[in-house]
Amino acid sequence: MTMIEREWAERVRAAAAAKTPLCLRGGGTKDFYGRAPAGEVFDLRANSGVVAHEPTELVVTVRGGTPLAELEAVLADKGQYLAFEPPHFGSGATVAGCVAAGLSGPRRASMGAVRDFMLGVKLLDGRGDVLKFGGQVMKNVAGYDVSRLVAGSLGTLGIMLEVSLKVLPRPVAEATLRFELDEATALRRQNEWGGQPLPVSASLWTEGVLHLRLSGAEAAVGAATERLGGERLDSAEASALWTAVREQTAAPFACGTDEVLWRVALPSTAPALALGGRQAVEWGGALRWVVAQAGDGRVRARAAELGGHACAFRGGDRSGEVFQPLSAPLAGIHRRLKQAFDPAGIFNPGRLYAEF
Known part of the structure; x- marks a missing residue:
């Protein structure tokens, strides 16, 4: 030691x-x-x-x-x-x-x-x-x-x-393409592209615009760019965009004092959340972000309806449960793991769930 x-x-x-x-x-x-x-x-x-x-x-x-x-x-x-x-x-x-x-x-x-x-x-x-x-x-x-x-x-x-x-x-080559598409079309296109041998490494849809990043060998990126079309961003603009998405400094992730930024995991083929407000879609449709008023219970209900789950990612009351409630079997596994590694319960108590 x-x-x-x-x-x-x-x-x-x-x-x-x-x-x-x-x-x-x-x-x-x-x-x-x-x-x-x-x-x-x-x-x-x-x-x-x-x-x-x-x-x-x-x-x-x-x-x-x-x-x-x-x-x-x-x-x-x-x-x-x-x-x-x-x-x-x-x-x-x-x-x-x-x-x-x-x-x-x-x-x-x-x-x-x-x-x-x-x-x-x-x-x-x-x-x-x-x-x-x-x-x-x-x-x-x-x-x-x-x-x-x-x-x-x-x-x-x-x-x-x-x-x-x-x-x-690091990838040898990268290109970011911009498409003007409504949400339903963007989701459909991404699921179609997901079943094809395309070097897609990131995606973001928000406010009627889909950005798609391609990464890999020069030949693969070049061929995919020509095949997909769209408007190609210059490298500096593309780098700034994906950094802003990663760090959530982009506009769709802005969360006011009385708002909650929800992180919703869904099957990529799920339809739009249709909850209104600022929204963004990543990961080919598998990750949805929505800003809602604090106390709005529709997000988690809609996520469950579409076969997914939701986390109150940022903002709102952090003293309650912010992650998807666990089923009894999963809660039991968490409880036993906590007991095995931290029997006195001293490490970050309640940070994950109230009882852990």
Whole structure:
């Protein structure tokens, strides 16, 4: 164990003995997400730095408190990147915060989610013990894949000391196309394109305009661009657009003080939400965003009607349940996992669901 790990283990044991809740925090850029943070703040940024990077093996191991921007710069120097395109939501974003939130950006539909790139994790559990799961190669899993389990856990299972991630080479070529389409037509077109060998890496529909990003080999991107048509954006405009989508600084994601930004996961073939207000569609139709007045219960009901689920992503009352309510069997699994990793219930209590 490193000196930091020993110090943190002692603090965790003391907190567990005293039943003192701990609010695990890196840069705090995702404090808005999930239920309201509670407990004594435990700053995790001191545990920082890249432990190992094997460019030829497409693997990087990094300490949890490492700034996400620092990791991305290290990868970019070798022509690589995090293919799930994680949002930062602020300059202080850390690697552990990225994994704990489990959020993926515009490439998620084509490249996979955070959990799909998790290879291993070193975790400090609620007993003050350091646990290691997974490893640094792709085929390393036997038994429960705990390294993937922590993705999206919002720090409720333990402190991520180190994370091993799969990385990929940056695409050789990219192009962004613009189409003026109504929502129904945009959804239909994207589902048609999704069944074809097209190098689509991101999509965004909002206010009658569909943007489609193509990524891959020069020949593949060029052929797809010619085949699909549309208006091609210049590279600077395209880069600014997808950064604004990833970081939610684009207009459709703006949320007033009395509003809630809802994140709705649906089958890509589902029809429009038809709820009015500002809306956006990503991931080929599988992710819908809608801004609604706080207290508007129609969003979750409409999501269920269309075979999906909804999360109150940003804004509104964070003391209630913001994620989709769990079924009894799933709630039981969550409860047992929490008991196994954090028996005293000190890590980010209530951040995911009220009882966890």
